[in-house]
Amino acid sequence: MSFPHFLLLFFLIPIPIIFHFISKRFLRTKDFPSLLFVLKSDRKLLRWFRLRRLLLLLLRIGIITSLIFAASNLLIPFSFPDLDRKVILDQSLSMRERNISHKSCVVVPNRGGIPLIYKAVRRYPTGILVTDAQRNGFKELFIKGDRYPGIDLEKIPMPDGNIGIIDHQIGSPFRGDKVDILFTILNQYKDSRNIRLSLYIDDSELDKKNLLLHTGTNELRFSIHLKEGSHSGALMVDDEDGFEFDNIRYFTLFVLPVTKIVIYSTRYPEKLLAALHSPSFQVKWIKEQPGKIEGDIFISECICLDAISKIVKDSIPGIICISGRDKCPYAMEIPDRISKIANLSGFSSFSELQSLSDIPIRYDCRPTPGRTLLYFENGDPFLKRTGNVLFLPVTMEESDLSLHPVFIPFLYELIAYLLKGDYDNDILMDEPFVIKASSEPVVITPDNKRYKPTSIGDNRYLFTQTGKPGIYRVSLGTSEERCISVNPYPSESMLDTLKAQESANLFGRGNYHNGATFFLVMAFLLYSLSIVLERT
Amino acid sequence: MDFLKPEIIEEVGSLNLRARLVVEGFLIGLHQSPFHGFSLEFHEHRPYYPGDPINRINWKLYGRTDRYYLRKYQAETNLSAYLLLDKSKSMDYGGKITKFHYARTLAASLAYLLLHQNDSVGLVVFDRGVKTFLPPKSRLTHLKLLLKDLANAEPSEKTSISDVIFNIAPMIKRRSLIIVFSDLLEDPDEVIRAFRLIRVRKNEVIVFHILDRDEREFEFTEQALYRDMEDYTTIPVNPLNIKELYRNRFNEFLKLYRSGFAHNRIDYSLITTDTPYNKALRKYLSKRKRLS
Numbered sequence: 001m002s003f004p005h006f007l008l009l010f011f012l013i014p015i016p017i018i019f020h021f022i023s024k025r026f027l028r029t030k031d032f033p034s035l036l037f038v039l040k041s042d043r044k045l046l047r048w049f050r051l052r053r054l055l056l057l058l059l060r061i062g063i064i065t066s067l068i069f070a071a072s073n074l075l076i077p078f079s080f081p082d083l084d085r086k087v088i089l090d091q092s093l094s095m096r097e098r099n100i101s102h103k104s105c106v107v108v109p110n111r112g113g114i115p116l117i118y119k120a121v122r123r124y125p126t127g128i129l130v131t132d133a134q135r136n137g138f139k140e141l142f143i144k145g146d147r148y149p150g151i152d153l154e155k156i157p158m159p160d161g162n163i164g165i166i167d168h169q170i171g172s173p174f175r176g177d178k179v180d181i182l183f184t185i186l187n188q189y190k191d192s193r194n195i196r197l198s199l200y201i202d203d204s205e206l207d208k209k210n211l212l213l214h215t216g217t218n219e220l221r222f223s224i225h226l227k228e229g230s231h232s233g234a235l236m237v238d239d240e241d242g243f244e245f246d247n248i249r250y251f252t253l254f255v256l257p258v259t260k261i262v263i264y265s266t267r268y269p270e271k272l273l274a275a276l277h278s279p280s281f282q283v284k285w286i287k288e289q290p291g292k293i294e295g296d297i298f299i300s301e302c303i304c305l306d307a308i309s310k311i312v313k314d315s316i317p318g319i320i321c322i323s324g325r326d327k328c329p330y331a332m333e334i335p336d337r338i339s340k341i342a343n344l345s346g347f348s349s350f351s352e353l354q355s356l357s358d359i360p361i362r363y364d365c366r367p368t369p370g371r372t373l374l375y376f377e378n379g380d381p382f383l384k385r386t387g388n389v390l391f392l393p394v395t396m397e398e399s400d401l402s403l404h405p406v407f408i409p410f411l412y413e414l415i416a417y418l419l420k421g422d423y424d425n426d427i428l429m430d431e432p433f434v435i436k437a438s439s440e441p442v443v444i445t446p447d448n449k450r451y452k453p454t455s456i457g458d459n460r461y462l463f464t465q466t467g468k469p470g471i472y473r474v475s476l477g478t479s480e481e482r483c484i485s486v487n488p489y490p491s492e493s494m495l496d497t498l499k500a501q502e503s504a505n506l507f508g509r510g511n512y513h514n515g516a517t518f519f520l521v522m523a524f525l526l527y528s529l530s531i532v533l534e535r536t
Numbered sequence: 537m538d539f540l541k542p543e544i545i546e547e548v549g550s551l552n553l554r555a556r557l558v559v560e561g562f563l564i565g566l567h568q569s570p571f572h573g574f575s576l577e578f579h580e581h582r583p584y585y586p587g588d589p590i591n592r593i594n595w596k597l598y599g600r601t602d603r604y605y606l607r608k609y610q611a612e613t614n615l616s617a618y619l620l621l622d623k624s625k626s627m628d629y630g631g632k633i634t635k636f637h638y639a640r641t642l643a644a645s646l647a648y649l650l651l652h653q654n655d656s657v658g659l660v661v662f663d664r665g666v667k668t669f670l671p672p673k674s675r676l677t678h679l680k681l682l683l684k685d686l687a688n689a690e691p692s693e694k695t696s697i698s699d700v701i702f703n704i705a706p707m708i709k710r711r712s713l714i715i716v717f718s719d720l721l722e723d724p725d726e727v728i729r730a731f732r733l734i735r736v737r738k739n740e741v742i743v744f745h746i747l748d749r750d751e752r753e754f755e756f757t758e759q760a761l762y763r764d765m766e767d768y769t770t771i772p773v774n775p776l777n778i779k780e781l782y783r784n785r786f787n788e789f790l791k792l793y794r795s796g797f798a799h800n801r802i803d804y805s806l807i808t809t810d811t812p813y814n815k816a817l818r819k820y821l822s823k824r825k826r827l828s
Binding site: 023027028029030031032033034035039046049053534535 | 750
C-alpha cells in the first residue's frame with residue numbers, strides 16, 4: 001500500500017447510504033393511479049424494483065470503496081505469501097556513511113550495489129528490504145513508487161548526482177622513472193563541477209589540483225617521483241554530495257629497484273636491447289644457454305619451455321619466453337593479431353597502453369600455473385603463464401609487435417608484473433588476498449585491528465576480512481611490510497536505475513497485482529453495472 | 537362542434553347546463569330527432585311502405601314470408617337505465633379535467649338525453665360500496681335530483697366495482713340498461729365476472745372506460761416518487777426506463793377488458809378525457825341503435 005492516508009476517505013462511504021434513505025424526500029411525489037396498479041399485478045417486478053434499489057446502493061458503496069483502494073494503491077495478493085520471509089538489510093557503505101551525524105544503521109559495512117541486493121531478494125521471499133537505496137539503482141523506485149505496489153516507501157531525499165573516484169591504475173614503477181597514476185573520477189551531475197583534489201603518499205600531502213569535472217567519467221593523471229620500495233597513498237576529493245566513501249581512493253605501489261635482465265639469444269637481440277635501454281635495467285646478453293642465472297628476469301628466445309632447466313626456473317623471479325612459429329600453434333596468426341591489437345590501441349594518456357591494459361591482465365593474475373594472462377579480443381590466448389614463465393608466442397622478427405608504440409610499455413608491464421609476483425596489492429572490498437611469508441604474518445586493518453590470516457599451506461596465508469576500504473598493512477615478521485589497498489566497488493557510486501524486469505522480479509509482481517489498476521477496473525465495472533441496472 | 541370539447545364544457549359551472557349544452561349541441565349536430573325508435577320493447581310488425589327506413593326491415597321475417605315488414609316499438613314503453621358512476625380516488629386524476637369530472641358530465645348528459653326520451657333513469661354513485669342510489673324514474677323533475685347527486689359526489693376512497701355490481705344486481709327488478717362510468721382499475725376477471733351476472737339477467741350494459749391520456753401514453757420524463765392514489769403506496773421510478781414496460785402492461789390490461797366484454801356482449805367504450813363529449817355520445821347512440 002503506497003498511499004495509506006487515502007484510506008481516510010472511507011468516511012465517504014456513508015454518503016450513498018444516507019442518500020439511499022433520504023433520496024425519496026428529494027424526489028417529487030406524483031400521484032398516478034395506474035402505475036402501481038399495473039405493476040402490482042407483477043409482484044416479482046415490484047420485488048425486483050426494491051432489490052434493484054438495494055443493489056444500486058451496494059454498487060455505489062463498491063464504487064467508492066474501489067476508488068479509495070485504487071487511490072491508496074492497495075496490494076492484491078494472488079497467492080498466499082510465504083510465512084518464512086527474510087528481512088534483507090542493505091549493508092552497503094552508504095548505509096553507514098551517508099549521514100554520519102545519524103546513528104549507524106549497520107555495524108559491518110559490506111559491499112552493496114544492485115547485484116548483491118538483487119541476488120538476496122531473489123533468493124529469499126522478502127518481507128522487508130532495508131536499504132538507503134542510494135546508488136543502488138532504486139532512484140526510479142522512489143520517484144515512481146506506485147509502480148511497485150505493496151512497498152511502503154519511506155522516501156529519502158536523493159541527491160542530484162554524485163562525484164566519486166571509481167578506479168585507478170598505476171604505471172610500471174621502475175626506479176628513476178616517474179610513476180604514472182591514473183584515476184577515473186565519475187561525475188553524475190548534469191553539469192560540470194569544479195572540485196579540489198589532494199594526493200597523499202605515505203601520509204603526507206604530495207600534490208593538489210583543481211579540476212573541472214565534466215559529466216560522466218573523467219581521468220586525472222599524476223606523475224610523481226618516488227623512492228624505491230613500497231608506498232601507499234590516497235586521492236581525496238572535496239565534494240559535498242553526501243557520499244563520503246567514494247571521495248577517497250586508496251592505492252599502493254612498489255617502486256622497483258634496478259632490474260637485472262638476462263637475454264638468451266643466439267642472434268643479436270637488437271630490438272630487445274633497444275627497448276630495454278633504460279637506467280632502470282641492467283641488461284646482459286648471453287649466447288649460451290646458462291645452467292644458472294644471476295638476475296631478476298630471463299628472456300629466452302626460440303626455445304622450448306621444457307628446455308629451461310628447473311634450476312633456472314627456481315633461481316629467477318621471471319622468465320619471458322618468446323616462441324617462434326614452429327613452437328606455438330598461434331604463431332602463424334599472431335603477426336596479424338598483433339597488428340589488430342595495435343590498431344585498436346590508439347592514443348592513450350596512460351603510457352599508450354590503453355588497449356592492452358583493457359585486456360584483463362590484472363584480473364587473471366591468480367596464483368594458478370598455466371593461466372592465460374592476455375587475450376585477443378576474440379578470446380584467443382596471447383600471453384600465457386606456466387609457473388613463473390611468461391610465454392609470448394611470437395618472435396621479434398615475425399611480428400610487427402616491436403615496431404609498435406605499445407611494445408616498450410607492454411614489455412615494461414610484463415617485467416613489472418613478473419617482479420611483483422603472483423599477488424595483487426589493489427583489491428576491492430570483500431576480495432581476499434594471499435600473503436606469501438615464511439613466518440605467520442599479521443594484518444593490520446585501517447582501524448588498527450590486528451588479525452592473523454588463515455594458513456593455506458605452502459607458506460601462503462589467506463586474509464578475507466576486507467570489508468572496510470583503506471590501507472591494510474601486512475607485517476611479515478621482520479621489518480618487511482606489505483601494503484594492500486582496499487576500495488569499494490565502482491557500482492557503489494553508480495546512481496543507475498533498475499531495469500523493468502529487475503523491478504518486476506525484485507518486488508514480486510508475479511505474486512502481487514497492482515492494486516491501483518485492479519481497483520480502477522473494478523470501479524469502472526461497478527459503475528457500468530450500476531448504469532445498466534438503473535436503465536433496466 | 538368545438539364547443540363540445542371537454543375543456544370548454546367544463547367552463548360552464550352548472551352541471552344541468554352542461555348536460556343540456558352537450559345533448560342539445562349534440563342533437564343539432566345529428567340533424568335528426570332523437571325522440572323516436574330507441575325503445576327496447578318490441579310491439580308489432582307493420583308492412584313496409586316506400587320511404588320507410590330500410591334498416592328497420594325485419595329480414596328474417598322477409599326470409600320466411602317473402603314480404604317486407606318493419607319492426608314497430610312501443611313508443612310509450614320506458615327504458616329503465618342505471619347510470620353507475622365510479623367516484624373512487626383514482627378517478628380524481630387529470631389536469632384541468634379529471635376523469636371524474638369527465639365521467640360526471642357524460643353521465644349527466646346521458647341522463648338528460650334519456651329523460652327527454654321519456655326513459656327512466658336511475659343513478660348509482662359508488663366507490664368501494666354504493667354511496668348514492670336513485671331508482672329510475674322518467675319524470676323530468678327527477679333530472680334535478682339526479683344532477684344534484686351527481687354534483688355533490690366527490691372522489692374518495694378505493695374502488696370495488698365487482699362488489700358494487702354484486703350488491704346492486706338484486707335491486708334491478710326489470711330488464712334495464714346499465715351504463716357504467718369508471719376507470720376500471722381493478723382486477724379485470726373480477727369485474728367481467730360481475731358484469732356477466734347482470735348480463736345473465738337480460739340487462740344491457742354499456743361501459744365507458746374513462747382514462748386520462750397520460751395513463752395511456754405515459755409520456756413522463758422526470759424521475760419521481762410515484763404514489764398510488766388509492767392505497768398511497770409509493771415507488772421511485774425513472775419513467776424513461778419503465779415507459780415501454782408500462783405501456784405493454786397497460787395495453788394487456790385494456791385488451792383483457794376488451795376481449796372479456798366482447799365475449800359477454802357488453803358494449804365497451806374506451807374514452808380519454810380529451811375526447812369531445814359528442815363523440816362519446818355518438819358512440820353511445822350508434823351502439824344503442826345497433827342493440828335495438
